[in-house]
Amino acid sequence: MTNTEWIDKECKRCMICVLMCPKKCLNYEDDKIIETEGCIKCKLCEEYCPHFAIFVKTGNKVAGK
Amino acid sequence: MKLIQGNEAISEGALAAGMKFYSGYPITPASEIMHYLAKAKQIQFINSEDEIAAINMAIGASLAGVKAMTATSGPGMSLMQEGIGYAHMAEVPLVVVNVQRVGPGTGMPTMPAQGDVMQVKYGSHGDYFPICFYPSTVSECYKYTIEAFNAAEESLSPVILLCDGYVGHLYETVKLSETKFELKTRAKKKLGEGLGHTTSLLNKNGVPNTKDPSLYEEYLERAKKKMHDAAEKYKFYEYTKNENTRDLIIAYGICARVASAFTDKYSLFKPVRMFPILSEEIEKAAKEHDRIIVIEMNAGQYSRMIQSVAKKTVHTISVLGGTIKPSKVKQALDALKQQPRS
Numbered sequence: 001m002t003n004t005e006w007i008d009k010e011c012k013r014c015m016i017c018v019l020m021c022p023k024k025c026l027n028y029e030d031d032k033i034i035e036t037e038g039c040i041k042c043k044l045c046e047e048y049c050p051h052f053a054i055f056v057k058t059g060n061k062v063a064g065k
Numbered sequence: 066m067k068l069i070q071g072n073e074a075i076s077e078g079a080l081a082a083g084m085k086f087y088s089g090y091p092i093t094p095a096s097e098i099m100h101y102l103a104k105a106k107q108i109q110f111i112n113s114e115d116e117i118a119a120i121n122m123a124i125g126a127s128l129a130g131v132k133a134m135t136a137t138s139g140p141g142m143s144l145m146q147e148g149i150g151y152a153h154m155a156e157v158p159l160v161v162v163n164v165q166r167v168g169p170g171t172g173m174p175t176m177p178a179q180g181d182v183m184q185v186k187y188g189s190h191g192d193y194f195p196i197c198f199y200p201s202t203v204s205e206c207y208k209y210t211i212e213a214f215n216a217a218e219e220s221l222s223p224v225i226l227l228c229d230g231y232v233g234h235l236y237e238t239v240k241l242s243e244t245k246f247e248l249k250t251r252a253k254k255k256l257g258e259g260l261g262h263t264t265s266l267l268n269k270n271g272v273p274n275t276k277d278p279s280l281y282e283e284y285l286e287r288a289k290k291k292m293h294d295a296a297e298k299y300k301f302y303e304y305t306k307n308e309n310t311r312d313l314i315i316a317y318g319i320c321a322r323v324a325s326a327f328t329d330k331y332s333l334f335k336p337v338r339m340f341p342i343l344s345e346e347i348e349k350a351a352k353e354h355d356r357i358i359v360i361e362m363n364a365g366q367y368s369r370m371i372q373s374v375a376k377k378t379v380h381t382i383s384v385l386g387g388t389i390k391p392s393k394v395k396q397a398l399d400a401l402k403q404q405p406r407s
Contacts, residue, residue, distance in 0.1 A: 015068035015238050028066055 078210025176387020
C-alpha cells in the first residue's frame with residue numbers, strides 16, 4: 001500500500017521528485033516512478049512536481065482524480 | 066536517468082575517465098565538484114591548504130602515474146597559473162576545471178561570468194598553446210570532461226575545462242550512459258621509469274639546457290606542433306546555419322544556450338573547443354555571413370580573438386555582472402541591425 005499516487009500521463013520524467021524526496025524512497029525504474037518503503041508523507045514530491053503528476057494520498061480520497 | 070547539476074556531471078566525467086587523484090580547495094561556484102569527489106571511494110582525495118598546493122599536488126600525482134584533476138574559479142585559477150605553466154614545460158597530463166565567476170579579485174562569487182577566457186591562453190608566462198573545452202549543457206559537462214582527460218593524455222599538457230557558474234549549477238535530467246566515449250591510456254612515463262626532467266627547465270629528452278637559443282626554437286616548434294596535432298582530434302563545435310540570414314552569432318557556455326533562442330533569425334556557431342581557436346571553421350562560417358556578433362559574459366575577450374580569425378568586423382554584446390536577460394540581449398541584437406555590414 002503506497003502513500004503516493006503517480007499519474008503516468010502527466011509525468012514528464014524530470015526526476016525532481018526523485019531528487020527532492022528526503023527519504024529517497026522514490027525511484028525511476030522501467031520508465032515509472034516507483035515508491036519504496038520509507039515515505040513519511042511530507043508532500044515534498046507533490047509540492048515540487050511541476051506537472052501535478054504525483055500526490056500524497058489523503059484518507060480515502062485520491063487527489064488529482 | 067538522473068537530475069544532476071553541471072558540476073556533478075563534471076565529477077562523474079572525471080570518474081568515468083579513470084581519474085584517480087583529486088586535490089582541491091573549495092571556491093564558489095566550483096565547490097560541488099569537490100564535495101562530490103570527496104565521497105568517491107575509488108579515488109585519492111585531498112583538500113589542500115590553497116589552490117597553489119592543489120595544482121602542485123595534482124601535478125605530483127600525474128607524474129607519479131595517475132590521471133589527476135583539480136577544479137577552481139577565477140581567483141584560484143590566477144593562483145594556479147605558475148603550476149599550469151610548469152605542467153606545459155614539464156609535459157604533465159592534467160585537467161584543470163575553471164567554473165568562472167565575475168572578477169577580477171574576489172569579484173562577485175555567486176555571479177557567473179566568462180572573464181577568464183584570455184587567461185586560458187595567456188595566463189601563465191611564456192609561449193604555450195593550451196587546449197580548452199567549454200561545455201554548455203549538463204550532458205556536455207560529462208562528455209567534455211572525459212575528452213579533456215583524453216586530450217591531456219595525448220598532448221601531455223594541462224587541459225583546461227572552462228565552465229561558468231550557470232552551467233555548473235544548472236540541473237538537467239540526463240542519461241549519462243548514453244554518452245559513448247573511448248579512453249586514452251597513459252602515455253607519460255611515470256617518475257622512476259626512463260629519463261625525465263621535472264624542474265620544468267627547458268630540456269631535450271630529459272637533459273636540461275639553459276644556454277642554447279636554437280634548442281628553445283626547436284622546443285617551441287615541437288610544442289606548437291604537438292599541441293595542434295593533439296587538438297586536431299578534438300574539433301568540438303556546433304554550427305546551426307540559418308539559410309535566411311546573413312547574421313552570425315558566436316556564443317559559448319551559457320551564452321550559447323541563451324543564443325539558441327534566436328536561431329530563427331540568426332545562425333549560431335557554438336565553439337566547444339575554445340583553444341586552439343577553430344580558425345578554419347570560424348573563418349568558413351564568417352565567410353557565409355556579413356555580420357558577426359559575439360555574445361559573451363565579459364568585456365569582449367573572445368571577440369578580439371574571433372576578429373583576427375574571421376577577418377571581418379566583429380560586434381560584441383557583453384552580458385555583464387552575472388545576470389542574463391534574454392530581452393536585453395534581444396534589444397542589443399536589434400540595435401546592431403543599424404550597424405553597417407562587413
